[in-house]
Amino acid sequence: MQVTETLNEGLKRSYTITVSAAELDAKVQEKLVEAQPEIEIKGFRKGKVPLAILRKQFGQRLLGDAMQDAIDGAMREHFEATGHRPAMQPDVKMTNEDWKEGDDVVVAMSYEALPEIPETDLSVVTLERLVVKAEAEAVEDALKNLAETAQSFEDKEGAAAEGDQVVIDFLGKVDGEAFEGGAAEDYPLVLGSNSFIPGFEAQLVGAKAGDEVNVNVTFPQEYGAKHLAGKDAVFECKIKAVKGPKAAEINDDLAKQFGADSLEALKTQIAERLxxxxxxxxxxxxxxxxxxxxxxxxxxxxxxxxxxxxxxxxxxxxxxxxxxxxxxxxxxxxxxxxxxxxxxxxxxxxxxxxxxxxxxxxxxxxxxxxxxxxxxxxxxxxxxxxxxxxxxxxxxxxxxxxxxxxxxxxxxxxxxxxxxxxxxxxxxxxxxxxxxxxxxx
CATH class of the missing domain: 1.10.3120.10 (Trigger factor, C-terminal domain)
Structure with a gap:
């Protein structure tokens, strides 16, 4: 096996690898000897088939494997000897495309080698680490946000505003016909939550308890129910109650809702998280x-x-x-x-x-x-x-x-x-x- 350098320019390397016909033949013979104990052919006991017969029957099939093993072995030896590490998979191709059994195999291999990384004294690196303490104000703001997520709603007088909850009965119709899944009773809907079809909630802003409102919407083209996608619909809504949001009180009970034993423990958890x-x-x-x-x-x-x-x-x-x-x-x-x-x-x-x-x-x-x-x-x-x-x-x-x-x-x-x-x-x-x-x- 012979490896000849053909290019050495910067990190680019090219080589010609020549595997002689004799080396290939020896590889095939090696594979036949390795397989012989497991092969059984009519007229011969298992493991007793002559190598000449095995070569005749399996030689061509093993030749390709032997060729690949020889080339892989040559590349492996080359990288071990040179210490090169290719940046990407090497480009490998046979140059004697008219190859036939009995010829040497000539392969061209090219790659870019990873560069030598210079020794660097990293102890001279100087850095500044920014440190921020959780201020009381930030903890209080986080507590208020938690209280808002744990908010409840209480009946209120007057018209519904964004952020309020309306309790409604509704019946949806397309082309005057009610459709499956388009009706509910005593449904609590928070206006501005965008949990309904676009445009639905905005039409309930200003409504009062006892009002009846027809909400006109168009289902989005990408709506999950294909039979409703892109269709115009009317929802007949009865407003049964209007409720205003009430933030939860910031106390031990709130803390327990979020898995803390006390308000002080919750503040500590928030500070640690911040x-x-x-x-x-x-x-x-x-x-x-x-x-x-x-x-x-x-x-x-x-x-x-x-x-x-x-x-x-x-x-x-x-x-x-x-x-x-x-x-x-x-x-x-x-x-x-x-x-x-x-x-x-x-x-x-x-x-x-x-x-x-x-x-x-x-x-x-x-x-x-x-x-x-x-x-x-x-x-x-x-x-x-x-x-x-x-x-x-x-x-x-x-x-x-x-x-x-x-x-x-x-x-x-x-x-x-x-x-x-x-x-x-x-x-x-x-x-x-x-x-x-x-x-x-």
């Missing part, structure tokens, strides 16, 4: 600052194929962000612009750097962490969790998509742990401004 949210936002700011520093500190050649693929992905994603009405990929080719390439270079550089830091630090994503990630994704498909789990188990690409961000965050934590980090206490508004600034970069 600070957890603040910490999450502050970590995003810290991570961006770290990545910005790393991007400036470390420079190396990038595989053009990775940058090109990433730039296309960025352009594609941004196009869909700007055209949210398009849910498929039936659109023309999307132009890759300079700003896409610049962002792609940053992402590829940082991705390779973090991967190398993680490799040297032996950072790993545990099975438990992967299980948690799959569970979090599965919750987006209620009732189909088992099918989602099975899909992930069979899809290596999806597993990598889930593993990659976990790995990146663990590497970031590893770098931050060895960096010089100072804390700065700021207000909630200052933190919010810092988070908003991330989207403007």
């Amino acid at each position: 600070e957890a949210e603040y910490n999450g936002a502050a970590r995003a700011v810290l991570k961006r600052a770290l990545l910005d520093q790393l991007d400036e500190m470390v420079k190396f050649d990038l595989p053009p194929s990775l940058v090109e693929a990433e730039a296309k992905q960025i352009a594609h994603q941004l196009w869909h962000d700007e055209n949210p009405e398009v849910h498929d990929h039936n659109h023309g080719e999307i132009e890759v612009k300079d700003e896409h390439k610049t962002l792609a270079e940053r992402r590829v550089r940082l991705g390779l750097l973090l991967a190398e830091v993680g490799r040297k630090a032996e950072v790993e994503v545990t099975d438990a962490e992967m299980t948690q990630a799959v569970l979090a994704q599965a919750r987006q498909y209620p009732g189909q969790e088992r099918a989602f789990f099975e899909f992930i188990q069979k899809n290596a690409a999806m597993q990598q998509q889930l593993r990659a961000p976990i790995f990146e965050d663990k590497v970031v934590d590893h770098i931050v742990a060895g960096a010089k980090v100072t804390e700065k206490e700021v207000s909630k508004d200052d933190l919010q401004k810092a988070v908003e600034a991330l989207d403007q970069m």
Whole structure:
């Protein structure tokens, strides 16, 4: 077996791999000897079929396997000897297309090698972690919001306003005929909740108890019941009561509704939850600052194929962000612009750097962490969790998509742990401004 370098330019590499006919023949013979003990042919006992007969019967079939094994082995030995790691799957093809049994096999292999990542002293990284305490005012605001969600309704005099609850009997008709599911009695409807067909609730604003109101609406074209989609309808409504909202009192009883033993315990829980949210936002700011520093500190050649693929992905994603009405990929080719390439270079550089830091630090994503990630994704498909789990188990690409961000965050934590980090206490508004600034970069 012979490997000859034909291109060495930057990160681009090309080689010619020659597997001699004798080596192929030896591989076929090896496979025949390996299979002989299990083969039984009429006239011969199991395991006693002569190799010459096996070669005649199975030789052609094994030749293709032997050829693939020889090429795979040559590539494996090449990467072990050179230490190269291809950026993407190598391009491999036979050059002697008129090959016939007895000829040498000549294969051309080309790829882009991942670059050598320069040693970097990450201990010189300096970062500032923003710290926000849960202020009493924020806790009180959160308590008021909880009280509103636990609100009740009390009878009120006068006309119904948005936010009020009306208790109604209604009967819906299309073309003068009542339809199934279009009637109810004593139905409590909160005006402004948008729980009914668009336009329905607005026509009840101003109604009083005892009023009878005909509500005219048009079912949406995408309405679930196909026989009603796009149809005009009239709902005959009788207003039986108008009720105004009353927020729950902020006391121990409210706390118990939300699983706390007392109001003070609920306040503590709210403060902890708020600070957890603040910490999450502050970590995003810290991570961006770290990545910005790393991007400036470390420079190396990038595989053009990775940058090109990433730039296309960025352009594609941004196009869909700007055209949210398009849910498929039936659109023309999307132009890759300079700003896409610049962002792609940053992402590829940082991705390779973090991967190398993680490799040297032996950072790993545990099975438990992967299980948690799959569970979090599965919750987006209620009732189909088992099918989602099975899909992930069979899809290596999806597993990598889930593993990659976990790995990146663990590497970031590893770098931050060895960096010089100072804390700065700021207000909630200052933190919010810092988070908003991330989207403007």
